[in-house]
Amino acid sequence: MEMCMETVSDTCRALLERSKRFGPLYGDRLANHLPMTLIALDRLGAPVDSMQRAFDANARQLQARDAGISPVVDAAIWLGKGSNAGGLELYFQACVARDGPGAVLRDWVPRLLPGVAASAFHCPIRLAYAVDAGDHDEVCAALAYWVMEYVTLDLPPDTVDDTPAAIAARLAVAVAGHAPWDGIIIDRMRQVARHPGLAGTAIQPSVLDLRQVAQFALGAYHAREDFTLLHTVTACHAFRLLLPYAGEPGRALRYLWEAVVVATLTVEPEDAAVPAAAAQIDWHACMAQAARASDAHVVKLCWSAYCEHLAYGDARYLAIAARKLARQ
Template sequence: MADSILDEAYERVSQTGPERNGWLSNHAPMAAEALDRAGRSAEVHPWLDSYADLMTERPRGIARIAPDEWRDPLGDPVRTGDWLSFFDREMVEEPWRAVLVRWWPRLLPGIAAGATHGVIRVGHAVRALLDAETPARVGELGQGLAYWAARWQPLAPAGAGPYRASDPRAALDAVPRVPDQRYGIRARLAQLADLPGWADAAGAVPGSGSPTDRLGDVVEAAVLRYGTHGHGNEVMMVHAATAPNAVLRCLPALPESLWPASLDAGWAASAAVTAAYAPAEGRPAPAAPAGVDPEEVVERAMATGDPHAIKFADTAVDAYRHGAGVPALAAAARCSAALATE
C-alpha cells in the first residue's frame, strides 16, 4: 500500500515543472519520498494538497537534444523542457541503472545545480528505486536527472588533496566563509574561486575508511553543525547535510569505480554551502527534547509543513542511525522549530 501511494504521488507531480518563479525548486517529489520512507505514507497526499499551489506546469521544449549533442545545452535552464523529454526517452530505452551510471560522471562536476537540489532529487529517486522498481519511480529519476542537467553548475575547483584523516566536523569548522553574504546562492558560490583557502578546504576530504563511511561521517557532521550554525540561514544550511546524503544514497546503484569522485563531490557540496551560509559564530548545541526519537522528529517536521524541515529530519534520522545519536535528532528539532516560524 505504501509503495502504491508513493507511485501515485510521483504520477501526480510528473507533469509539473522542476522549478517555480524561475529558480525555486519543486520540493514535492522529494518530500513525498521522505514522508513515505518515514512510514508516513498516509500523509503524502494531504501534504501534496497543501503544496499544490506552489507547483507549476511542466515546461515545453524548444528543440530535441540528440544523444551525442548533450554538452552544449548542459546547464542551460532555458532547455529544461528539452532535458525532461530527453530523459523520458533515456529511461524508456535503457534500464535506469545504465542511464544513471552513464550520466553520473557527466553531472557530478555540476553538483551545485539548483542549489544542490538536482542531486538531492536524484538521491531520493534512487533510494525509492532501490526499494522497488516501478515505472513511476523510473520516471521520477529521469525528471531528477533532467533538472540536474538543466541547472548543471560546477563549483570553483578544489585542490588535489591529499586526503586528510581529520574529523569532518573540524573540517567544516575550517571552511572559509565567502566575504559578501548579501545575495543568493549563485552570487555566493561565484566568490569561491577567489576565496583564500577554498581550494585546500574543498580538496582535503576529511575522514578515513571507505567512501561510504566517509560520506556518512560528513553527513553526520553537517547535521550536528546545523544545530550550532543553522541560524546563519535555516533553509540553505540544510543542504550542507542533504546534498552529501543524496550522493551517499546513490552509491549502492553505482560501480565502486565512481565512489571516490562521488565522495569528493559530496564533500565539496557540503563545504560550499558551509562557506556560503554558515555564520561566523556558532551557538550552543541544542538540548534534545524529552523523549525525542526518530518518529517524533518526523512529526515535528511534518507539523511545520516545510519541505526543508521534512528533508532535514529525514537526513538527521540517517545520521542518528549512522552513529550521531540523539544530538542529530536535537538538530532536526531545532530546524523544525526555526522553520515553523518562517
C-alpha cells in the same frame, strides 16, 4: 545494483504522477520540492490525508512545466543551460527504455557529480529520492533537472594533511572581510568559490571518507540552525544513496566535500546564533510528527536525519530533527 519498482505506496505514486505537471523550478530559480516531499512522507509512514495536504501546500507555489520542448540528441550539450527540462526528460526516458535505469544512472551520475552543488544540492537530492522510490519517470525528471542546472565550483584538487574542520577554519579566515554574498544559495556558493582567498589553496584532506563529510555537515548544522547548512546534511544523505552509481567513489567524494565546505563558508558566523534546545523526543515520536508536516524542509530533514542516524548512529541527528520540528 538495479532499481526496483513498487517501493512506494499507491498514494505516493499517484501524487507523483500528478506532480509531473509542474516544472523543476519556480520563482527565482527555486527548487520544486514536491516530489522529494512526497517520497519522504511516504517513507515516514504518512497517512493519505497528510500526503494530500502536503501536495496541496507545496503545489500552491509551483509553476506549470514549460510547454516548449527542444529535441535532445545529446544531453551533454544542455549542461548548465537552465532550460528544456521537458526535452531532456524525453531524452532520458528514451535512454531508460533502451538501456535500463541502472545503466543510465551509471553513465550519468559520474558525469553530473562534479556539479553536486547544482541548485543548492537539490538536483542530487531529487535524484536520490527518485532512485530510492524506484520511480523511473521521476529518475528521468531528476536527471533532466540536474543537467539543466549543472554548475561546478572548480576549486583546486590539491590535498593537505589536515582534518575537514581545520581546513574549513582556515578557509573561513581566507575569505574574512569579503564583499557581501548575494543571491540564492548556489549564487553565494559560486561567489565563495571565486574568492581570491581560495585561489591556489588546498581544500582537500589527504584522507577523506563519507563519514567525515557527513559528520562535518552534521556538526555545522547542529551548532547553528541555518537554512544553507540544512542542505549540506540532506546532501550527504543523497550522496550516500547515489554512491552505487558514482563510478569512482573517492573522486566523487571530493566533489561533495568541496561543495559542502563552500556552502558552510557562505554562512556568516554572526547570523548563526545557537537556538534553544528542542524538547527531547524519541525517533518514533519524531517520525510520527514529521509524517504530519507539510513544510518540505521539515519533512526532508527529518527523513534524512533518520536515515543518517541509522548509518552512523550519531545522536545529534535526532537532536536536529527534533529542533526542526519544534521550530516549524
